Amino acid sequence: MKYHIILSLFGNTKNIDYIDGxxxxxxxxxxxxxxxxxxxxxxxxxxxxxxxxxxRSPNASAETKPCITVMLVEYKAVLDTYYALSKKELAEIVSLRIDSKGRLDLVQRQNLYERLAQYLVDSTEGGNG
Incomplete structure:
Protein backbone atom coordinates (compact mmCIF):
# COMPACT_ATOMS: atom_id res chain seq x y z
CA MET A 1 0.00 0.00 0.00
CA LYS A 2 2.71 2.50 0.93
CA TYR A 3 4.50 1.96 -2.40
CA HIS A 4 1.29 2.75 -4.30
CA ILE A 5 1.00 5.99 -2.33
CA ILE A 6 4.62 6.91 -3.03
CA LEU A 7 4.28 6.25 -6.75
CA SER A 8 1.00 8.09 -7.06
CA LEU A 9 2.11 11.13 -5.06
CA PHE A 10 5.78 11.36 -5.95
CA GLY A 11 6.19 9.53 -9.24
CA ASN A 12 4.93 12.27 -11.54
CA THR A 13 7.93 14.31 -12.67
CA LYS A 14 5.64 16.81 -14.39
CA ASN A 15 4.39 17.92 -10.99
CA ILE A 16 6.25 21.21 -10.41
CA ASP A 17 6.68 20.60 -6.69
CA TYR A 18 7.77 16.97 -7.27
CA ILE A 19 10.95 17.27 -5.28
CA ASP A 20 9.80 19.92 -2.86
CA GLY A 21 11.50 19.38 0.46
CA ARG A 56 30.97 -0.92 -7.26
CA SER A 57 32.98 -1.90 -4.23
CA PRO A 58 34.81 1.05 -2.66
CA ASN A 59 37.90 -1.18 -2.58
CA ALA A 60 37.74 -2.01 -6.28
CA SER A 61 40.81 -1.27 -8.34
CA ALA A 62 42.15 -2.00 -11.81
CA GLU A 63 43.42 -5.34 -10.47
CA THR A 64 40.04 -6.36 -9.04
CA LYS A 65 37.81 -4.93 -11.73
CA PRO A 66 34.64 -6.90 -12.34
CA CYS A 67 33.77 -8.57 -15.62
CA ILE A 68 30.30 -7.37 -16.59
CA THR A 69 28.27 -8.93 -19.35
CA VAL A 70 25.80 -6.78 -21.24
CA MET A 71 23.47 -7.29 -24.17
CA LEU A 72 23.40 -4.63 -26.84
CA VAL A 73 19.62 -4.40 -26.42
CA GLU A 74 20.13 -2.78 -23.00
CA TYR A 75 18.85 0.72 -22.40
CA LYS A 76 21.39 3.24 -23.76
CA ALA A 77 22.05 4.76 -20.32
CA VAL A 78 23.01 1.31 -19.02
CA LEU A 79 25.44 0.69 -21.88
CA ASP A 80 26.91 4.18 -21.66
CA THR A 81 27.59 3.77 -17.94
CA TYR A 82 29.21 0.36 -18.35
CA TYR A 83 31.35 1.54 -21.26
CA ALA A 84 32.44 4.57 -19.21
CA LEU A 85 33.59 2.19 -16.45
CA SER A 86 35.47 0.17 -19.04
CA LYS A 87 37.13 3.27 -20.52
CA LYS A 88 38.36 4.18 -17.03
CA GLU A 89 39.60 0.57 -16.69
CA LEU A 90 37.28 0.02 -13.72
CA ALA A 91 35.44 -2.91 -15.33
CA GLU A 92 35.82 -5.38 -18.15
CA ILE A 93 32.75 -5.32 -20.36
CA VAL A 94 31.75 -8.30 -22.47
CA SER A 95 28.98 -7.64 -24.98
CA LEU A 96 26.83 -10.71 -25.41
CA ARG A 97 25.91 -11.33 -29.02
CA ILE A 98 22.32 -11.78 -30.07
CA ASP A 99 20.77 -12.84 -33.34
CA SER A 100 18.26 -10.91 -35.46
CA LYS A 101 15.43 -12.23 -33.26
CA GLY A 102 17.08 -11.03 -30.04
CA ARG A 103 18.18 -14.50 -28.91
CA LEU A 104 21.40 -14.89 -26.97
CA ASP A 105 24.39 -16.57 -28.62
CA LEU A 106 24.55 -19.71 -26.45
CA VAL A 107 28.02 -20.70 -27.66
CA GLN A 108 29.46 -17.38 -26.52
CA ARG A 109 27.64 -17.71 -23.18
CA GLN A 110 29.07 -21.21 -22.66
CA ASN A 111 32.58 -19.91 -23.40
CA LEU A 112 32.12 -17.19 -20.79
CA TYR A 113 30.95 -19.74 -18.20
CA GLU A 114 34.00 -21.90 -18.92
CA ARG A 115 36.26 -18.87 -18.57
CA LEU A 116 34.67 -18.03 -15.23
CA ALA A 117 34.99 -21.62 -14.02
CA GLN A 118 38.68 -21.67 -14.98
CA TYR A 119 39.26 -18.39 -13.16
CA LEU A 120 37.64 -19.82 -10.00
CA VAL A 121 39.76 -22.99 -10.23
CA ASP A 122 42.96 -20.99 -10.80
CA SER A 123 42.27 -18.61 -7.91
CA THR A 124 41.45 -21.50 -5.54
CA GLU A 125 44.52 -23.53 -6.53
CA GLY A 126 46.70 -20.48 -6.08
CA GLY A 127 45.57 -20.11 -2.47
CA ASN A 128 43.63 -16.93 -3.22
CA GLY A 129 40.16 -18.42 -2.82
Missing part, protein backbone atom coordinates in the same frame (compact mmCIF):
# COMPACT_ATOMS: atom_id res chain seq x y z
CA UNK A 22 8.29 18.71 2.37
CA UNK A 23 7.10 16.10 -0.14
CA UNK A 24 10.54 14.51 -0.23
CA UNK A 25 10.44 14.18 3.54
CA UNK A 26 7.00 12.51 3.30
CA UNK A 27 8.31 10.05 0.71
CA UNK A 28 11.28 9.15 2.87
CA UNK A 29 9.02 8.77 5.89
CA UNK A 30 6.62 6.50 3.96
CA UNK A 31 9.55 4.30 2.97
CA UNK A 32 10.60 4.03 6.60
CA UNK A 33 14.05 5.16 5.58
CA UNK A 34 16.57 7.71 6.74
CA UNK A 35 17.02 10.82 4.56
CA UNK A 36 20.61 9.65 3.95
CA UNK A 37 19.28 6.43 2.36
CA UNK A 38 17.13 8.06 -0.34
CA UNK A 39 18.39 9.91 -3.39
CA UNK A 40 16.03 11.77 -5.69
CA UNK A 41 17.18 11.98 -9.30
CA UNK A 42 15.89 13.84 -12.32
CA UNK A 43 15.27 10.77 -14.46
CA UNK A 44 16.10 7.26 -15.56
CA UNK A 45 19.57 7.88 -17.00
CA UNK A 46 20.77 9.62 -13.85
CA UNK A 47 19.27 6.89 -11.66
CA UNK A 48 20.85 4.12 -13.72
CA UNK A 49 24.25 5.79 -13.65
CA UNK A 50 24.04 6.29 -9.89
CA UNK A 51 22.92 2.70 -9.25
CA UNK A 52 25.58 1.08 -11.44
CA UNK A 53 28.47 3.24 -10.28
CA UNK A 54 27.26 3.06 -6.69
CA UNK A 55 27.22 -0.74 -6.76
Missing amino acids: EQAEKAVELLGASPREVVFTSGAAESINLAIQGS
Whole structure:
Protein backbone atom coordinates (compact mmCIF):
# COMPACT_ATOMS: atom_id res chain seq x y z
CA MET A 1 0.00 0.00 0.00
CA LYS A 2 2.71 2.50 0.93
CA TYR A 3 4.50 1.96 -2.40
CA HIS A 4 1.29 2.75 -4.30
CA ILE A 5 1.00 5.99 -2.33
CA ILE A 6 4.62 6.91 -3.03
CA LEU A 7 4.28 6.25 -6.75
CA SER A 8 1.00 8.09 -7.06
CA LEU A 9 2.11 11.13 -5.06
CA PHE A 10 5.78 11.36 -5.95
CA GLY A 11 6.19 9.53 -9.24
CA ASN A 12 4.93 12.27 -11.54
CA THR A 13 7.93 14.31 -12.67
CA LYS A 14 5.64 16.81 -14.39
CA ASN A 15 4.39 17.92 -10.99
CA ILE A 16 6.25 21.21 -10.41
CA ASP A 17 6.68 20.60 -6.69
CA TYR A 18 7.77 16.97 -7.27
CA ILE A 19 10.95 17.27 -5.28
CA ASP A 20 9.80 19.92 -2.86
CA GLY A 21 11.50 19.38 0.46
CA GLU A 22 8.29 18.71 2.37
CA GLN A 23 7.10 16.10 -0.14
CA ALA A 24 10.54 14.51 -0.23
CA GLU A 25 10.44 14.18 3.54
CA LYS A 26 7.00 12.51 3.30
CA ALA A 27 8.31 10.05 0.71
CA VAL A 28 11.28 9.15 2.87
CA GLU A 29 9.02 8.77 5.89
CA LEU A 30 6.62 6.50 3.96
CA LEU A 31 9.55 4.30 2.97
CA GLY A 32 10.60 4.03 6.60
CA ALA A 33 14.05 5.16 5.58
CA SER A 34 16.57 7.71 6.74
CA PRO A 35 17.02 10.82 4.56
CA ARG A 36 20.61 9.65 3.95
CA GLU A 37 19.28 6.43 2.36
CA VAL A 38 17.13 8.06 -0.34
CA VAL A 39 18.39 9.91 -3.39
CA PHE A 40 16.03 11.77 -5.69
CA THR A 41 17.18 11.98 -9.30
CA SER A 42 15.89 13.84 -12.32
CA GLY A 43 15.27 10.77 -14.46
CA ALA A 44 16.10 7.26 -15.56
CA ALA A 45 19.57 7.88 -17.00
CA GLU A 46 20.77 9.62 -13.85
CA SER A 47 19.27 6.89 -11.66
CA ILE A 48 20.85 4.12 -13.72
CA ASN A 49 24.25 5.79 -13.65
CA LEU A 50 24.04 6.29 -9.89
CA ALA A 51 22.92 2.70 -9.25
CA ILE A 52 25.58 1.08 -11.44
CA GLN A 53 28.47 3.24 -10.28
CA GLY A 54 27.26 3.06 -6.69
CA SER A 55 27.22 -0.74 -6.76
CA ARG A 56 30.97 -0.92 -7.26
CA SER A 57 32.98 -1.90 -4.23
CA PRO A 58 34.81 1.05 -2.66
CA ASN A 59 37.90 -1.18 -2.58
CA ALA A 60 37.74 -2.01 -6.28
CA SER A 61 40.81 -1.27 -8.34
CA ALA A 62 42.15 -2.00 -11.81
CA GLU A 63 43.42 -5.34 -10.47
CA THR A 64 40.04 -6.36 -9.04
CA LYS A 65 37.81 -4.93 -11.73
CA PRO A 66 34.64 -6.90 -12.34
CA CYS A 67 33.77 -8.57 -15.62
CA ILE A 68 30.30 -7.37 -16.59
CA THR A 69 28.27 -8.93 -19.35
CA VAL A 70 25.80 -6.78 -21.24
CA MET A 71 23.47 -7.29 -24.17
CA LEU A 72 23.40 -4.63 -26.84
CA VAL A 73 19.62 -4.40 -26.42
CA GLU A 74 20.13 -2.78 -23.00
CA TYR A 75 18.85 0.72 -22.40
CA LYS A 76 21.39 3.24 -23.76
CA ALA A 77 22.05 4.76 -20.32
CA VAL A 78 23.01 1.31 -19.02
CA LEU A 79 25.44 0.69 -21.88
CA ASP A 80 26.91 4.18 -21.66
CA THR A 81 27.59 3.77 -17.94
CA TYR A 82 29.21 0.36 -18.35
CA TYR A 83 31.35 1.54 -21.26
CA ALA A 84 32.44 4.57 -19.21
CA LEU A 85 33.59 2.19 -16.45
CA SER A 86 35.47 0.17 -19.04
CA LYS A 87 37.13 3.27 -20.52
CA LYS A 88 38.36 4.18 -17.03
CA GLU A 89 39.60 0.57 -16.69
CA LEU A 90 37.28 0.02 -13.72
CA ALA A 91 35.44 -2.91 -15.33
CA GLU A 92 35.82 -5.38 -18.15
CA ILE A 93 32.75 -5.32 -20.36
CA VAL A 94 31.75 -8.30 -22.47
CA SER A 95 28.98 -7.64 -24.98
CA LEU A 96 26.83 -10.71 -25.41
CA ARG A 97 25.91 -11.33 -29.02
CA ILE A 98 22.32 -11.78 -30.07
CA ASP A 99 20.77 -12.84 -33.34
CA SER A 100 18.26 -10.91 -35.46
CA LYS A 101 15.43 -12.23 -33.26
CA GLY A 102 17.08 -11.03 -30.04
CA ARG A 103 18.18 -14.50 -28.91
CA LEU A 104 21.40 -14.89 -26.97
CA ASP A 105 24.39 -16.57 -28.62
CA LEU A 106 24.55 -19.71 -26.45
CA VAL A 107 28.02 -20.70 -27.66
CA GLN A 108 29.46 -17.38 -26.52
CA ARG A 109 27.64 -17.71 -23.18
CA GLN A 110 29.07 -21.21 -22.66
CA ASN A 111 32.58 -19.91 -23.40
CA LEU A 112 32.12 -17.19 -20.79
CA TYR A 113 30.95 -19.74 -18.20
CA GLU A 114 34.00 -21.90 -18.92
CA ARG A 115 36.26 -18.87 -18.57
CA LEU A 116 34.67 -18.03 -15.23
CA ALA A 117 34.99 -21.62 -14.02
CA GLN A 118 38.68 -21.67 -14.98
CA TYR A 119 39.26 -18.39 -13.16
CA LEU A 120 37.64 -19.82 -10.00
CA VAL A 121 39.76 -22.99 -10.23
CA ASP A 122 42.96 -20.99 -10.80
CA SER A 123 42.27 -18.61 -7.91
CA THR A 124 41.45 -21.50 -5.54
CA GLU A 125 44.52 -23.53 -6.53
CA GLY A 126 46.70 -20.48 -6.08
CA GLY A 127 45.57 -20.11 -2.47
CA ASN A 128 43.63 -16.93 -3.22
CA GLY A 129 40.16 -18.42 -2.82
